[in-house]
Amino acid sequence: MQDRSNSKSPLDNGLSRRQILVAAASTAAATATLGAAAQTSSPRSAVDESVLDVVVIGAGLAGLTAARDLQLAGCESFVVLEGNDRVGGRTLNHHLQNGHYSEAGGQWVGPGQTAVYDLCRELNIGMHPTYLKGKSVYAAQDGSLYEEDSGGGFSVSPNMQRVVDKLNELAADVPSGAAWTAPKAKELDALSLADFIEPYNLEAMDLLSFDVGFRLTDTIHYQEVSLLYALSRINYAGSYEQLEGFTGGAQEQRIENGSQYISEVMAQQVGDRLHLSSPVRKITDWDSDTVSVHSDSGVYRARRVILAISPALCNKVQFQPELPQARRELQQGWPGYSPGRKTCHVYERPFWRDMGYNGWFFTIGGEVMWAYDNSPEDESIGVINAFIYPSMPNDPDVLAPMLANMYARAFGDEALRYTEFHDQDWGQEPWCPACVSPLTPGFLTSGLMPALRDPIGGLVWSGTETAEIWHTYMDGAVRSGHRAALEALHGLSQSQRV
Template sequence: MDQENTELSGPARQRRRLVQALASATLLGGTALCGRALAQALPTDPEHVLDVVIIGAGLAGLTAARDLQRAGCTSFAVLEARDRVGGRTYNHPLGNGLISEAGGEWIGPGQTAIFDLARELDVATFPTYYQGRNVYLVGDARYEEDLSNGQSANHAITEKLNQMAQRVPSKEPWTAADAAEIDKLSVGEWLAGQGLDNASRLSFDTSIGLTTGTPPSSLALLHYLSLINSADCSMEKLEGFKGGAQETRFVGGSQVLCTRMAQALGDRVKLASPVRKIVGWDQDVVELHTDQGLIRTRQVIAALHPALCNQIVFDPPLPEGRAQLQRLWPSLAPMRKTVHVYERPFWRDKGLNGQVIQADGPLILSCDNSPADASVGILMGFVRSAQLSHDPARAERTLAEIYARALGKQALEVKQFHDHDWAKVDPWTLTCVGAIPPGFLTRWGRYLKPAVGRLIWSGTETSDLWTSSMDGAVRSGHRAALEALQALASTRRQA
């Protein structure tokens, strides 16, 4: 063997090492094994052509970058359009080391990818506070209900959705046997035929709307069933606090995951570097035109919301199916979250959990967002942006008066107020979650995940499990890194 290696040329020896690495790696075992074997054989190019460029420094992009680094690949960069990392995770600093999350914040059972990431980054978690009674405001009426045991407001309808979800695979919902028929319906149309009373319909509309960013009347039943499918075919697990995807929070807020990953990556993360144009995605070397200059690379991981890809010019144009998917992807669910800070979580003294649902006003839902030690009281609110002033003083007062009606007059004693409207903060966050309408997935879904030339698509929307969640973003980053390393190895094996 030594004699044979001596007689081979340098490039030939490199190709042989790559083939041997591929032969010995267990490709289904994840990046930690096969990615390491592949990456160690990939040298840094002396002509400043990077092996991989990742677009987007959110959970997906930074996870992919971290996997590349852990695998031994050093020839990569992460380009972020914003002046911060985190994507759709963002922490409001409240002083004294306290924060409240403005974007994604909750995780729960079954979301193993993000739990694993948090453990590896030494980010602790703590239980969401949900014990006690919810408060409902409907017109002039106010009533309380204890749902902290995790029971659904209408178990029969929930169970029916769970059973239907068993037939809709989360990985490729458009391949379900009856996908075409299901995809003709919105969730709202389906619910309208179930004989729900007004209270039950309000409960369904609120929870589904918050999970998907759109009213059930605009949401595809096929898409929603695929989300339930990814949550072990349990709507309770998808929507709930106890035993559900909202059960757990991060100490220091969800953005700390991205902050720590970026710190470990160092100067490979380039902020304020939006990609304006991608040239030659069908060639061996791709050119990325950014606000900070031209970057050349062999593979591109686009860790972006599909609709954000429309802000990039592709030369040559993308294939029609992928181009149409991006152009038509819904981007009208930006979300707006507010924060009221109090001296302490006073509502707990009354047996209330801080969850207020308003049927006909600016507040959709509030939650107790206090830190684990309850050193201050924090009410986070999801609001209907069109019904709430964008003047901070007026918005603070309007919501405080709603909280006072629901929780007591102490709600008027606000210490801090923060308002984060994702539709207004920057041009790089078109939407927080995927509000997929009827008919979309069966027509365009098959173009979402397959690579196009040197372009690998990532981001939570492309995840096989827990789509639209932070866990889905992490999973998509793992997959994208592995695809990039495999593509590099394949290309060099053929050279």
């Protein structure tokens, strides 16, 4: 069903029922615009041909999904501006030798993430299961090693299960898209996750499980994460187990050809409307009929602008006139630096599997949060990815052997014979300075959150943070792109009627 053309017919694109409905709804919203154009001998005779319908800022999953939906609705008058020299946003593939890949950013999908599953089906992109079979290895601070076969998950003690059960119970009353409206919202938002679990006196292994789980999804320690925010995410996943789990959970599958490939395929469809290395510096006249977007590749004038970038990144854009106070304060207070760092060691084969290991490795209180098997499904090469702390050495000639020596203690000396090494520090990315945006205590109930999604003038807000469910995940980004395209098209139709 893959569509790599610029066909304007939704049916020609082999769409699912959901996408046809999206396109139909978008087309209905744009009827006044398209119909008025069709009734004149010159389609743009009554309007300024230099003014675009839409400018999309950001070529990650959200921005490119929005652009694709605009095309499916029959809108061709748009451009996509991206600050980086690549597409994908917070998804990125390391391109390994012989056509292999390893994900350096967001990479997993799981049950309930229907938006990204639907998109992949429409783009003819497959998936395969995360490898889990075998034992995990833990390195204690005294140098001793501990092995465990937990079936591809984190073991949970009876006391930890009490914590999980209580989180699930509380999350049932916290709407993921409007957590600040939940019963006792201010009380829950005043607490961090650390405050919540302290009375349970969890054992060291339980604390490690809790810490690793939230660091991998939020990149910061759970003492900095709002309890209300955590509950909102548990709510959309269905349970804590589904949020943090693998089999049956949000990390169950990987994208064939790597997660960035989704954006690369959509970018092919957008074609020359996509402009890379074009960071937006200023947006003027957003409160008028025509908005001006000032980028490194030129000034673009449009009737609607979709900002498919994180709230924190919006601070890099100068707005004239100033945005309303609530939106300004939201952007200024949004966590702008929660970096993640991911490394990749490549081997001739996944040798650890022969010894009954799943490639998982942890250092308790040490440098490696979590190393895991990221090999291709056909086992043609071996890949160990690792989430490490940003404080680790930046010099690859120091870092690569340091990590390999740790793996060798767990999996044997063959771990020293890697063929490639890659290191992605998201804190060094100028246009993607944070992997995710975990919210700290007090922010959700600050009164600023409605400004996260509410359109302002000709501006439409998108990006995974704005999704009502699965925010911070790839699925949330796709959902936000669908919504932004509909809002932009609706705005165009409304302005045409005036």
